[in-house]
Amino acid sequence: MLLLAGITLVDLNTTERFRIISWIVLVPGIAAAICGIWATAAFALLAVLDYLLVDSLWPHKYQAGLPDFILVTLAGLLAVIACAVRVGSERRMLHMRDIAETTRRTVLRPLPPGWAGLEHAEVYLAADTVARVGGDFYDIQPGPYGTRVLVGDVQGKGLGAVETAAALLGTFREAGYHEKDLATVAGRLETRMLRHRGHTVALGRDDGDRFATAVLLGFPPGEPAAVEVVNFGHEPPLAVRPSRVRALPQGDGLPLGMGELVTGSGSGPPPTRTIVLAPDETLLVTTDGVTEARNADGAFFPLSEEVSRAATSDPALLVAHVRDGVLRHTRGRVSDDTTIFAIRRTTAP
Numbered sequence: 001m002l003l004l005a006g007i008t009l010v011d012l013n014t015t016e017r018f019r020i021i022s023w024i025v026l027v028p029g030i031a032a033a034i035c036g037i038w039a040t041a042a043f044a045l046l047a048v049l050d051y052l053l054v055d056s057l058w059p060h061k062y063q064a065g066l067p068d069f070i071l072v073t074l075a076g077l078l079a080v081i082a083c084a085v086r087v088g089s090e091r092r093m094l095h096m097r098d099i100a101e102t103t104r105r106t107v108l109r110p111l112p113p114g115w116a117g118l119e120h121a122e123v124y125l126a127a128d129t130v131a132r133v134g135g136d137f138y139d140i141q142p143g144p145y146g147t148r149v150l151v152g153d154v155q156g157k158g159l160g161a162v163e164t165a166a167a168l169l170g171t172f173r174e175a176g177y178h179e180k181d182l183a184t185v186a187g188r189l190e191t192r193m194l195r196h197r198g199h200t201v202a203l204g205r206d207d208g209d210r211f212a213t214a215v216l217l218g219f220p221p222g223e224p225a226a227v228e229v230v231n232f233g234h235e236p237p238l239a240v241r242p243s244r245v246r247a248l249p250q251g252d253g254l255p256l257g258m259g260e261l262v263t264g265s266g267s268g269p270p271p272t273r274t275i276v277l278a279p280d281e282t283l284l285v286t287t288d289g290v291t292e293a294r295n296a297d298g299a300f301f302p303l304s305e306e307v308s309r310a311a312t313s314d315p316a317l318l319v320a321h322v323r324d325g326v327l328r329h330t331r332g333r334v335s336d337d338t339t340i341f342a343i344r345r346t347t348a349p
Helices: 002-012 021-034 037-056 066-107 159-178 182-202 304-309 316-329
Strands: 116-126 137-142 147-154 212-219 227-234 236-241 245-246 274-276 283-284 336-346
Touching: 002 021, 002 227, 021 037, 021 066, 066 159, 116 137, 116 147, 116 304, 116 316, 137 159, 137 336, 147 159, 147 182, 147 336, 159 212, 182 212, 182 227, 182 304, 236 304, 245 304, 283 316, 316 336
Parallel strands: none
Antiparallel strands: 116 336, 137 147, 147 212, 212 227, 227 274, 236 245, 236 283, 283 336
16 A cells, blocks of 8 residues: 555656656555455555546646556456465465374374373474474373383484384384283384385385384383383483483394394394383483484584583473574574473372
8 A cells, every 4th residue: 555655646746757657566466465365456456546547637648548557457467366376375385284284293192291190391393394294203102001102213204204103103002002011012013113114115115124213111000210111223211310311221122123133032122121210300312303413513412411401300391401402503404303202200199
């Protein structure tokens, strides 16, 4: 409206040597970029009417006449068409965003506060900011044999990694509930990885060497200080207290999908280790998007030092501190899917 009024006033207050009323074609053109279809049509009509009114106020020999009238009219029609195309594209984009969000919530389902007797906090930063989901995965599954937690990272990126993560989470949610032993859950995950990979290869896809690193945790009932850990080639979790940070024992198991490389007495899932935690200790599990994050000089993110500076074991504060540190270290350019997951038993019964 300001542009429309400005062109009109300039045209009426200058001489016949500076007729700019035909510049009014800019009005519906700009409206097509920022307004809806009906608003653009209204501006196009208003531009035509304003042109007729202003041009008629000039003596006949100074009028722009029919050629410019056709220009203004055609510009309005084209602006409405362009606006319709833009609005349609925006609607399709919003629909695709809704699909991406639904996919993300299906793979990484929301976890209620205090879910399954665990105080937890998590941050997921997808390298693909459009899809908003990648190969990292996590979940908490309560069951009659205690609460199980799975955090992992599928090798590779793209929809293939998302599909693999969804397959592993589906198996975890069932096996984590029904199976009594954590080792059995680990075996089911390894079998699912091999089956999924075989299926994708049969479809002709190049997924024959895909694998996933993961940490499987078990919180057995009646043992408030004990945590069972099965590590599939993942970075060991950190046990964080306000006064110190310690790394759990390094996992000696192979990633999911590579267990078939082990033969003989060492075959099968990685061993289950039982760790004793202090009452104020929080487990922090991260994926390689954190540990391999680099700054402009190529230096890796110092996770242990950053966690030590946090001086807290509160899961929410701890996760936020690490997230901010990673983004600051990489200047906001996350090159890989990044998951930061912190859990501890709740003090409430």
